[in-house]
Amino acid sequence: MGLLVQKFGGTSVADATAMRLCARRVLEARAAHDGVVVVVSAMGRTTDSLVALARAAHPDPPRRDLDLLLATGEQASAALMSMTLQALGAPAIALTGAQVGLSTDDLHTRARIGSIDTARLRAALDAGRVVVVAGFQGVSPGGDITTLGRGGSDLTAAALAAALGADACEIYTDVAGVYTADARLVPDARLLERVSYDQMLELASVGARVLHPRAVVCAKAHSVELRVAHAHADGPGTLITHESQDMEQIVVSGCALKAPIARVTLAGAPNQPGSAAALFDRLARAGVFVDDIVQTEAGATTTIAVTIESADAADARRAADAAVRDLGAGAVSLETGLASVSVVGLGMRSHTGVAATLFRALADAGVSVRNVTTSEIRITCIVGADDGERALRAAHDAFGLARRPAEPAAV
Amino acid sequence: MGLLVQKFGGTSVADATAMRLCARRVLEARAAHDGVVVVVSAMGRTTDSLVALARAAHPDPPRRDLDLLLATGEQASAALMSMTLQALGAPAIALTGAQVGLSTDDLHTRARIGSIDTARLRAALDAGRVVVVAGFQGVSPGGDITTLGRGGSDLTAAALAAALGADACEIYTDVAGVYTADARLVPDARLLERVSYDQMLELASVGARVLHPRAVVCAKAHSVELRVAHAHADGPGTLITHESQDMEQIVVSGCALKAPIARVTLAGAPNQPGSAAALFDRLARAGVFVDDIVQTEAGATTTIAVTIESADAADARRAADAAVRDLGAGAVSLETGLASVSVVGLGMRSHTGVAATLFRALADAGVSVRNVTTSEIRITCIVGADDGERALRAAHDAFGLARRPAEPAAV
Numbered sequence: 001m002g003l004l005v006q007k008f009g010g011t012s013v014a015d016a017t018a019m020r021l022c023a024r025r026v027l028e029a030r031a032a033h034d035g036v037v038v039v040v041s042a043m044g045r046t047t048d049s050l051v052a053l054a055r056a057a058h059p060d061p062p063r064r065d066l067d068l069l070l071a072t073g074e075q076a077s078a079a080l081m082s083m084t085l086q087a088l089g090a091p092a093i094a095l096t097g098a099q100v101g102l103s104t105d106d107l108h109t110r111a112r113i114g115s116i117d118t119a120r121l122r123a124a125l126d127a128g129r130v131v132v133v134a135g136f137q138g139v140s141p142g143g144d145i146t147t148l149g150r151g152g153s154d155l156t157a158a159a160l161a162a163a164l165g166a167d168a169c170e171i172y173t174d175v176a177g178v179y180t181a182d183a184r185l186v187p188d189a190r191l192l193e194r195v196s197y198d199q200m201l202e203l204a205s206v207g208a209r210v211l212h213p214r215a216v217v218c219a220k221a222h223s224v225e226l227r228v229a230h231a232h233a234d235g236p237g238t239l240i241t242h243e244s245q246d247m248e249q250i251v252v253s254g255c256a257l258k259a260p261i262a263r264v265t266l267a268g269a270p271n272q273p274g275s276a277a278a279l280f281d282r283l284a285r286a287g288v289f290v291d292d293i294v295q296t297e298a299g300a301t302t303t304i305a306v307t308i309e310s311a312d313a314a315d316a317r318r319a320a321d322a323a324v325r326d327l328g329a330g331a332v333s334l335e336t337g338l339a340s341v342s343v344v345g346l347g348m349r350s351h352t353g354v355a356a357t358l359f360r361a362l363a364d365a366g367v368s369v370r371n372v373t374t375s376e377i378r379i380t381c382i383v384g385a386d387d388g389e390r391a392l393r394a395a396h397d398a399f400g401l402a403r404r405p406a407e408p409a410a411v
Numbered sequence: 412m413g414l415l416v417q418k419f420g421g422t423s424v425a426d427a428t429a430m431r432l433c434a435r436r437v438l439e440a441r442a443a444h445d446g447v448v449v450v451v452s453a454m455g456r457t458t459d460s461l462v463a464l465a466r467a468a469h470p471d472p473p474r475r476d477l478d479l480l481l482a483t484g485e486q487a488s489a490a491l492m493s494m495t496l497q498a499l500g501a502p503a504i505a506l507t508g509a510q511v512g513l514s515t516d517d518l519h520t521r522a523r524i525g526s527i528d529t530a531r532l533r534a535a536l537d538a539g540r541v542v543v544v545a546g547f548q549g550v551s552p553g554g555d556i557t558t559l560g561r562g563g564s565d566l567t568a569a570a571l572a573a574a575l576g577a578d579a580c581e582i583y584t585d586v587a588g589v590y591t592a593d594a595r596l597v598p599d600a601r602l603l604e605r606v607s608y609d610q611m612l613e614l615a616s617v618g619a620r621v622l623h624p625r626a627v628v629c630a631k632a633h634s635v636e637l638r639v640a641h642a643h644a645d646g647p648g649t650l651i652t653h654e655s656q657d658m659e660q661i662v663v664s665g666c667a668l669k670a671p672i673a674r675v676t677l678a679g680a681p682n683q684p685g686s687a688a689a690l691f692d693r694l695a696r697a698g699v700f701v702d703d704i705v706q707t708e709a710g711a712t713t714t715i716a717v718t719i720e721s722a723d724a725a726d727a728r729r730a731a732d733a734a735v736r737d738l739g740a741g742a743v744s745l746e747t748g749l750a751s752v753s754v755v756g757l758g759m760r761s762h763t764g765v766a767a768t769l770f771r772a773l774a775d776a777g778v779s780v781r782n783v784t785t786s787e788i789r790i791t792c793i794v795g796a797d798d799g800e801r802a803l804r805a806a807h808d809a810f811g812l813a814r815r816p817a818e819p820a821a822v
Contacts, residue, residue, distance in 0.1 A: 016467035050487070056427035057494035065497075065505050069490035072483035076461065079480035083469040086476075094476050099554060120554075143510060143531075 007157035012231030042073025063108035097137035151212020162222030177238030207258035251347035259339030339388030361398035418568035423642030425455035453484025474519035508548035521560035562623020573633030583642035588649035618669035662758035670750030750799030772809035
């Protein structure tokens, strides 16, 4: 078989023992493929420790130097994984993002991949080596080290698989795959065998943390199949691939909870296209990621409400206040202590009554819904943070997602 | 004034508080110079921790990947120092060895500097920035990250000062400068105001750990004056510079102890040039650094004795055994538990009786001398390890090196 990309997350390579288990998995894969590229995250909580050091040095660490600092985590991890593989007898070589030709823009701490020059990678693979790549990082046009932001190592793996035309990309983590819901909150959650890129994207966007949406977008764009599985346990994991007909026969594939979240509402703005632009321009400049947007019009004025992570609430409020000054009209309000519960499924397109089933289930569970947004394959309800877990379980039950007694429990 | 290079050692930048003290020193220097380049070592015991991680991954860590791992220590330190400087209001930028254009050969873990392309450094200095450089590292012709071995950050500082034509190079460490002897062993040791490159080289080679010989060699070759001083205390430190007449008036400037050391003797080898070559070729291949060499001839055979660090004793013995096989003749013996006591001074050239004074002092102290080697400005006696500290103090007293009561004690 052709090339395989394997990515190991931070908990999977947290110490020498864990790293050795991952290395054994690489050796098995090597026996069955023409070449294996390994992408690693920083060991354990390394990145958090580095961020703490940066904050001790500077209240708002300059992003260029922060990237130089953070990139050391994955660089060290790659060097150690290469050594571990060599100790087990496999010829291996570790490469940084810059060495692997991963070019990005210069948006430090959240850089976007431009291109990958695979010459050095190919040469090392042709020489029979396992290539261990430091995930999460690249190099800017000016030669500075950049990092790709949250989920960056998943993105590195998907992008390398795409650039190399790899047969598959395996994402090894600390859960057995993608579940119908977070198994810590819904004990009878079921492991999904297959989900489509779009389903995974919706699930990841609304709170399923197993895989970052950016990696899914990249994989979808380049038709790279992703398999998410547990690094240190056997099991098939979950295949993330193109839609197939059987996926559509399942109305809802998964549920997700995102909590705590907040909502900023800009009311009484002029009902004209520039109003939304003024708000989102300010939010973007403040670096606030927006989850959901609801806009309602009432004559000459419009109301725009956005849901955001609680940690961004203060920044988002300031951004909205600035937008009001830009527009010369409007009033801002902030609600905190909210949660979002989402159901995702390809079957929603052809099956009617999904929303009705969800609302009935939430009502029966005594959960009051503050707001609803939908996409083609997703319904999201905003509820009070205290109701979040109950709402998630009610939705999971209502769509028959629970594992049957004979099926194995979540790892 | 022109450019200044300042180097801060590992203990000087061990945490955020220590780093801030160093940064203040940089700010003061910046006010008095046209530009400042800062070279940093890895924080505290970082390098030791990384080596331990490497050994957990591989019993004999592959050197290329080890360099990739070790270089992260200085990279992180440079990023944090740059942040610290920026927090104090100075525009700063951190650069890795590769980014600063420090090219080396590909002898991983002990690479030698080839050239330094100062274009990026100059551009950053011209833009008014303090440039913080990760010490100890460079980049090989193939684009791999290399490290310079022990004392590598001192060497980086001296080499950058030479390449930039800097006015001075300041080496900040955890002692107040170069002493007449190690102040932990000789409490009345005196701080030296000035020493010549050659004296420093001899002192560093025979056990004074304040500065690595390689940095001194580089500084001497490019006429870069080095000043060694305490990072977190005031004081002039010690200037390492060209010889001057007043230096020659002092017979002995300093004493040093190196312990424990070992000696490998190859006896009965053919008395021909190839014998020494066979031994030193094997020692070099084993990566053993030799301190002193004594060769004595007796007719058709020759005896070569080398002193080495105790840690290298087993490797050196194996290398000597291999040389015997190569030569087809000879016998190897190993002595451990030795120490070397050296006195260094430019005045030895013109003053007679230095050796007599030293031997008398050692005899009076009841120390028996096993072996003597000399250079133009150094006499080294091999003694038993148990006699080492006593011999050092006796030599220090004999040459009147003790600080006068009014002088400050060592920091």
